[in-house]
Amino acid sequence: MNESHLDNLPAGYVPPKVWSPKHEYGGQFGSINSPVSGARFERELPVGKHPLQLYSQGTPNGQKITILLEELLAAGYSDAEYDAWLIDIFKGDQFASGFVDINPNAKIPALVDRSVDPVLRVFESGSILVYLAERFGAFLPTERRARTETLNWLMWQMGSAPFVGGGLGHFYAYAPLKIEYAIDRYAMEAKRQLHVLDTHLASHEYLAGNEYTIADMAVLPWYPGSLYGVYKTHEFLAVEEYQHLLRWYRAVGARPAVARGRRVNRTSSVPGEFLRERHDASDFDTLTP
Incomplete structure (x- = not known):
């Protein structure tokens, strides 16, 4: 066997020419993952009184x-x-x-x-x-420059946080085994993204400037929200060192509507928590x- 495969996990693993799913992957979400889309059972959605x-x-x-x-x-x-x-x-x-x-x-x-x-x-x-x-x-501002800046950060969040933050969360918290390479790979990029935010917020009150927008609402639950809550990686990633980010996070998080929305x-x-x-x-x- 080629020596480059000796350290693979599992030992000796080589990707096949054509991938196919295994019967069982384990972990918290292993049983619901599938390579095909579509409904798996019939159930109508409930409808309430509001539009x-x-x-x-x-x-x-x-x-x-x-x-x-x-x-x-x-x-x-x-x-x-x-x-x-x-x-x-x-x-x-x-x-x-x-x-x-x-x-x-x-x-x-x-x-x-x-x-x-x-x-x-x-x-x-x-x-x-x-x-x-x-x-x-x-x-969402109507003035072109402010609107564009808002959408810049909204698209940044959508393209960055779910894959990288979610990837770190999966391998750190949910995967059935700890894989150092995977965790290190995602942690490196998560730290870089935290630094992007911290650097930007050192000179801006909110992500789009001086105006609170949907960009702030999109980023807050992920960075550093999920790192504190869902995945509990705040100590692992030393989140407390990003003081400008945390200033923004605490200020936005203190808004009553934000507190309600997050529950x-x-x-x-715990009764009465959410x-x-x-x-x-x-x-x-x-x-x-």
Whole structure:
């Protein structure tokens, strides 16, 4: 055997000419992964009383949308009232026929706007953010330079954080075995991205400048949000050394609407900590302050 294969994991592994899936991969998400798309079972989605119907889970991508919706309501846009239905990705709810109908990619979040005829589906978190911001005329500047800067950072988040942050989180927290090469590869890039943000925020109040926008709402749940919460890699990545990033994170995180949005469609064994679903503003009254 070629010596270059001796250190492969598993030992001696050589990629086949044509890849095919194994029967079992292990790990927290191993049983739901598949190389093909489409619905796996029949189930219609519930519909609540508001025109905006959100189907999601309070992951970093899901939090982006509930943060924006709560910010819109706080800013006086009463038409932004919404129902937030839990799609439990750990149980495979995202593969139900009703959900796949509104997002063929079977990923949360997905939104249905029932205020238009025919109803309008919106999927991909960045697309939902832009759609809602334009629908209500808020949190996305109209001036060309400020709008472009907002979209710059929104697209940066979409192209950077889920793959790199999610990749690190998978190999660090979820994979059935610890692979040093994989963890080091993702940690290196995650650190670089943290430094990108820290350097930029050293001279800017918010990501797009002096105005709070959907770019801030998109980045906060990921960097450093998921590093503190979902993946618990804050010590591993020495997140506390990025002081400019943390100044921004604490300031934005202290906004009441952000705090509310980050509690929606999340589950916990601690009563009153999160809302599994949100159908009315009064639902927050059940939560522990």
